[in-house]
Amino acid sequence: METYNQHIELIHSYLNNLLSKEEQLNFETKLKTNLEFNSLYEEHIVFVNGLERVKIKEDIFKAQRAYTTQKWIKISGISIIVIGALVMLYTLVFNTSEIEPTSNNDSLNTILVDSVTTKKTERDTTIDHSEVKTDSIKTDSEVEVSYTTTTANKKFGSVSETQVNIQKKPQNIKIDVTNDTIIKCKEGTILKIKKGAFINPNTQQIVTGKINLNVTEYYKLSDILLANLSTVSHGKQLETGGMLYIEAKQNGTALELKDGTPIEIQFPTTNKKPEMQLFSGQWSNDNINWTLQEDVIDDLEILEDIVEVPFGIVEQVPTFPGCEAEDNETRKKCTKNAISKFMSRNFNTDIGIGLGLSGKQRINCIFKIDQDGNVVFIQTRAAHPRLSEEADRVLNLLPQFNPGVQRGKTVIVPYALPILFEIEGEQNNVRQFQTDLVAEPLDVIQPSDSIAVEMDSIYTERRGMVELIREVMHDKDFPVDSLFIQEWENYKKQRLIRQITLEAKPNVMEWAYVLRKPLFEMQGTKFKILEDDSITRGGHIVRVPWDATKVPTTTRLLRLVPKQKFSAGRVAVTADKFDKLLEEPNSDISSRDVSYYVLKTSNLGWINCDRFINGQTKRIKYKLKIKNADGASISMVFKSMNSVLPSWYTNGVYDFQTISAGEDVVLVAIKRKDDKLYYDTVDTTTKANPQLDFDFKEISIGDLKQVLETLNR
Amino acid sequence: MSDQDILVLFKNGQRDKAFKKLYRLYPRIEKLVLSKGGNKADANDVFQEALIILNRNLETSNFKLTSSFYTYLYSVSRFVWSDIQKNLSKQQLQQLNAQDVEVFQAVIEEKKYQLAEHAFLEIGKRCQQLLQLFYHKAMSFHDIANVMQFKSSKIAKNQKYKCLQKAKDIYKTKLKSVQS
Numbered sequence: 001m002e003t004y005n006q007h008i009e010l011i012h013s014y015l016n017n018l019l020s021k022e023e024q025l026n027f028e029t030k031l032k033t034n035l036e037f038n039s040l041y042e043e044h045i046v047f048v049n050g051l052e053r054v055k056i057k058e059d060i061f062k063a064q065r066a067y068t069t070q071k072w073i074k075i076s077g078i079s080i081i082v083i084g085a086l087v088m089l090y091t092l093v094f095n096t097s098e099i100e101p102t103s104n105n106d107s108l109n110t111i112l113v114d115s116v117t118t119k120k121t122e123r124d125t126t127i128d129h130s131e132v133k134t135d136s137i138k139t140d141s142e143v144e145v146s147y148t149t150t151t152a153n154k155k156f157g158s159v160s161e162t163q164v165n166i167q168k169k170p171q172n173i174k175i176d177v178t179n180d181t182i183i184k185c186k187e188g189t190i191l192k193i194k195k196g197a198f199i200n201p202n203t204q205q206i207v208t209g210k211i212n213l214n215v216t217e218y219y220k221l222s223d224i225l226l227a228n229l230s231t232v233s234h235g236k237q238l239e240t241g242g243m244l245y246i247e248a249k250q251n252g253t254a255l256e257l258k259d260g261t262p263i264e265i266q267f268p269t270t271n272k273k274p275e276m277q278l279f280s281g282q283w284s285n286d287n288i289n290w291t292l293q294e295d296v297i298d299d300l301e302i303l304e305d306i307v308e309v310p311f312g313i314v315e316q317v318p319t320f321p322g323c324e325a326e327d328n329e330t331r332k333k334c335t336k337n338a339i340s341k342f343m344s345r346n347f348n349t350d351i352g353i354g355l356g357l358s359g360k361q362r363i364n365c366i367f368k369i370d371q372d373g374n375v376v377f378i379q380t381r382a383a384h385p386r387l388s389e390e391a392d393r394v395l396n397l398l399p400q401f402n403p404g405v406q407r408g409k410t411v412i413v414p415y416a417l418p419i420l421f422e423i424e425g426e427q428n429n430v431r432q433f434q435t436d437l438v439a440e441p442l443d444v445i446q447p448s449d450s451i452a453v454e455m456d457s458i459y460t461e462r463r464g465m466v467e468l469i470r471e472v473m474h475d476k477d478f479p480v481d482s483l484f485i486q487e488w489e490n491y492k493k494q495r496l497i498r499q500i501t502l503e504a505k506p507n508v509m510e511w512a513y514v515l516r517k518p519l520f521e522m523q524g525t526k527f528k529i530l531e532d533d534s535i536t537r538g539g540h541i542v543r544v545p546w547d548a549t550k551v552p553t554t555t556r557l558l559r560l561v562p563k564q565k566f567s568a569g570r571v572a573v574t575a576d577k578f579d580k581l582l583e584e585p586n587s588d589i590s591s592r593d594v595s596y597y598v599l600k601t602s603n604l605g606w607i608n609c610d611r612f613i614n615g616q617t618k619r620i621k622y623k624l625k626i627k628n629a630d631g632a633s634i635s636m637v638f639k640s641m642n643s644v645l646p647s648w649y650t651n652g653v654y655d656f657q658t659i660s661a662g663e664d665v666v667l668v669a670i671k672r673k674d675d676k677l678y679y680d681t682v683d684t685t686t687k688a689n690p691q692l693d694f695d696f697k698e699i700s701i702g703d704l705k706q707v708l709e710t711l712n713r
Numbered sequence: 714m715s716d717q718d719i720l721v722l723f724k725n726g727q728r729d730k731a732f733k734k735l736y737r738l739y740p741r742i743e744k745l746v747l748s749k750g751g752n753k754a755d756a757n758d759v760f761q762e763a764l765i766i767l768n769r770n771l772e773t774s775n776f777k778l779t780s781s782f783y784t785y786l787y788s789v790s791r792f793v794w795s796d797i798q799k800n801l802s803k804q805q806l807q808q809l810n811a812q813d814v815e816v817f818q819a820v821i822e823e824k825k826y827q828l829a830e831h832a833f834l835e836i837g838k839r840c841q842q843l844l845q846l847f848y849h850k851a852m853s854f855h856d857i858a859n860v861m862q863f864k865s866s867k868i869a870k871n872q873k874y875k876c877l878q879k880a881k882d883i884y885k886t887k888l889k890s891v892q893s
Contacts, residue, residue, distance in 0.1 A: 050829020063732030
């Protein structure tokens, strides 16, 4: 592949006359002798020319449009003149005929004949004119047609008035598109819109001024079901991270997004899963079908949004106060030295005495310098807790930095700092202190080959609560009683014990439990970490340190980093700001833990943040026969994930097509008959040839909403 | 506006303006296609193709326009249309004079590029933009990274490679289906 790239580059330089004479000759002989190279050369020429065609066609298209508009202007101009002239002529004739009502019949007749003929020509020209008009109307209606197909959404019968009640109301947001805008919607979706992002599809002009944005968020199962949404892409099941319906209007005209200025959408999530992608929805046969938004570059742009740049490669390093030199290298050096000096000046090495330690000590510290230049996310590891405590203390004393800058934006810069010093025996307290300057401190931990997991320990999940806790505790005989389980659940609620998802193999998710550091620090939990890193609870040693064989068998390297204490979305904020955000009534930070899927869309309309489910379970065909269905709509809601499957109704049979067997699901049936709503749900596990009956109960819309809300997780 | 003026427009890189002027010749070409059994849409396609071929030839240094634009476009259009109809007999081919042969070759050559063009249309807009910037605006990867907001020129380079590769794959499958 490398040589292939080189070849392409060589050909490119040759075609652009970038080669020296000698190289040119070499190239030409190579063309003659190397057959493979020759064919590559030919192929490349075909490509460059093909690409050029795209460009030329654009120009031609522009020219054509200019030409036709000019033509129409001419024609309509001429016809207006002709009509004007005819009207004048007509009124002239009419007036003269009125003025001379008593003149003899002969002359009047001739005048009348005359006027008839002129009328006729007039009609001709107007016909011509109306042709122009119908042409423009045609294009208009085309736009309308495609528009309605994307929005039309009707399943609960034909009564549109009640349908409005059942549908979720969109949020109407007025924005000014002459500036960059960031919108936070009610349920936490964040939209980032660049200025000039919208165009008017009729004129292809960029829209300026105020526009109306209608956004409807579908995160809750109840909302999803009431809107009759489902998560299927061409027959493949999806798991959703949130759906949106976005519509932009200015003075009643639906707007479109301009090419090259996509909207960035952040979908809030409590439980981040990999491989989320954006899909666009289209309604067909009362069910929505999601199609992957194709743009190969999108995935890479997600990487771009990580606003953390390692110290070694950031364009402008964050600087220690006093290190503001011109040159980045100088600043880098100065800052590194300043941090080291600061550490050695303030670190109290006396702490090391009396801990039973001797010899070389190493404290690994990682911290981040945030966009405001503050030192945050300090984490330290040392042979003894007292040592890391001391390192924590000193790092907290660091002054405010000038933040690092990458591509004109301030960014978070992580910094790794090993502190090395020596304790030479207990008697003679000779200490040497040194903080080492590791060449590129963070090269070791590249985000690409390891996931950052915020935790102290990882435990993979097994079936059953008791077994799980025993596994976590590394103790087969750990006494687990109901009281303990209650406590455990409580800690989970407080997020001191947290479930996370790991990707063990590509597309295979595994759950793992994490005991968080605050759990050990909190009073009353009875959890304690001993100095040898084992955990106790009420005197019972419940965890021994991991050894190599016990490390979870995931293919990816797991890295322990501290939990971002104060984060709103992906942005780290100060503690004060975070508290304020929490107090804000509209803020969703409290209800949704703050992690987001960041994706970009180049389309409006129905948008879905999803991933494909590649289960390895048995696939079965699932069909339901229901007698008293009367055209009810039945959806299948999965308990293990955010996924809703639609059914297709034919001849009394509800077809869910192929699904995986053994899944716990809820079947939700909603029926509308004689302006009344009927409803039933059935909990079941999917298996072949299901025998189920629905007992439809009448329900009001309000109650239906409430019942569906109980399905929300 | 004379042919000479239009040529100057082409030389100054004001291609779109030149095309606009040349569109005045369109009604006559349309008549030709209509008389040979095509419809208006066909005429549009044929004329577009003729303009592309003209533009390409003007860009090669050894090309000289020996006749008026109209004559040239007319003969190119004639060949494009016959080629679409596939009704050029062997006998007719043998009777072509040297100038016609040249035009005919240009038409055949262009067909290859057409296939590549379709491949590019399928790779997505950002890919297209990236390749355009690189091959026709001759921008450096550094500038491309700035314009298209890539993190680094390396990513831009990598993406360019991926996009080109994708286009080539599509092209190859298309070529196969055409040949078979």
